[in-house]
Amino acid sequence: MSGTSRDLAHPDTADLALTDVLFALSDPSRLAIVRSLVEGPIEVAACQPAGAEIPKSTLSHHLKTLREAGVVRNVPHGRQRYVSLRRGDLDERFPGLLAAVLGSVREETDTPMREEVDAAENG
Amino acid sequence: MSGTSRDLAHPDTADLALTDVLFALSDPSRLAIVRSLVEGPIEVAACQPAGAEIPKSTLSHHLKTLREAGVVRNVPHGRQRYVSLRRGDLDERFPGLLAAVLGSVREETDTPMREEVDAAENG
DNA sequence: CTCATGGTTCGACAATAGTTGAACAGTGAG
DNA sequence: CTCACTGTTCAACTATTGTCGAACCATGAG
Numbered sequence: 001m002s003g004t005s006r007d008l009a010h011p012d013t014a015d016l017a018l019t020d021v022l023f024a025l026s027d028p029s030r031l032a033i034v035r036s037l038v039e040g041p042i043e044v045a046a047c048q049p050a051g052a053e054i055p056k057s058t059l060s061h062h063l064k065t066l067r068e069a070g071v072v073r074n075v076p077h078g079r080q081r082y083v084s085l086r087r088g089d090l091d092e093r094f095p096g097l098l099a100a101v102l103g104s105v106r107e108e109t110d111t112p113m114r115e116e117v118d119a120a121e122n123g
Numbered sequence: 124m125s126g127t128s129r130d131l132a133h134p135d136t137a138d139l140a141l142t143d144v145l146f147a148l149s150d151p152s153r154l155a156i157v158r159s160l161v162e163g164p165i166e167v168a169a170c171q172p173a174g175a176e177i178p179k180s181t182l183s184h185h186l187k188t189l190r191e192a193g194v195v196r197n198v199p200h201g202r203q204r205y206v207s208l209r210r211g212d213l214d215e216r217f218p219g220l221l222a223a224v225l226g227s228v229r230e231e232t233d234t235p236m237r238e239e240v241d242a243a244e245n246g
Numbered sequence: 247c248t249c250a251t252g253g254t255t256c257g258a259c260a261a262t263a264g265t266t267g268a269a270c271a272g273t274g275a276g
Numbered sequence: 277c278t279c280a281c282t283g284t285t286c287a288a289c290t291a292t293t294g295t296c297g298a299a300c301c302a303t304g305a306g
Contacts, residue, residue: 006301019148019222022145022146022148025145026149027294028142054296055297056252057254057296061293076303079303095226098252099223100222129271150263152264168282178267178281179282180265180266180268180285182283184263187284187285188264201274202274203282204273224285249304250306251303251305255301256298257298259296261294263290265289265291266290268286270285274281275279275300
């Protein structure tokens with residue numbers, strides 16, 4: 001019944017540490033992964049940045065860092081795995097943090113242009 | 124002329140990188156420093172955590188990391204130096220980020236105990 | 247079962263970051 | 277000027293991270 005070894009450990013929402021979360025998000029590769037996750041859960045393989053294939057082990061390592069910090073959830077899905085953003089948990093523990101980080105990401109990629117920010121409110 | 128070597132380099136607001144800021148804030152010592160700065164500019168010596176004196180060089184190093192990430196400003200003030208939070212600049216570049224981080228800090232320090240949170244509102 | 251697939255874990259190495267004492271530099275006081 | 281005081285920079289060392297190949301594991305297909 002219970003868990004096979006395929007279930008990975010995830011920290012409880014109450015145990016999330018701000019510094020761990022910030023650290024997990026402070027790496028460009030990992031921040032890119034998180035950005036990919038905004039649109040919804042995806043398989044591990046789909047976390048790879050377009051046009052730059054990194055080794056499976058490296059990707060898995062980054063995913064582990066994000067998972068242990070409580071930023072993402074990694075669950076078995078058939079032969080693959082689904083990686084998802086723990087948005088609700090993060091928002092509960094650190095209100096506004098994820099929104100600020102995700103909102104700022106586009107300014108990092110694109111460039112400023114204040115007017116564009118307004119359009120982002122849509123949803 | 125004006126600028127002597129006493130002026131340290133600070134990144135321009137437009138050049139602030141999200142990952143650098145997150146990294147700078149991901150260290151407990153540095154996050155503590157930032158918390159001290161919320162109430163206003165203080166001298167370098169006052170950045171030290173109460174009850175735990177760290178070497179001058181170590182403190183200076185952390186301040187450098189924060190400064191180069193654009194989180195704090197470090198300006199000469201007589202024989203000392205004033206360290207201040209670049210709140211406006213950070214807010215302009217990464218809206219809501221600092222507020223989220225600072226707001227979350229107290230949950231990091233205090234401990235859970237849901238009931239206590241309510242009591243905190245009291246004056 | 248056997249095989250191919252999707253990912254994690256292990257182990258080794260390179261790179262980056264944290265810690266700290268000592269040297270150095272600018273400033274105010276006498 | 278000389279001295280005491282604040283804080284930065286330098287250099288060396290340690291510890292933590294990032295990277296990646298190879299081994300390993302669970303699952304689904306045939």
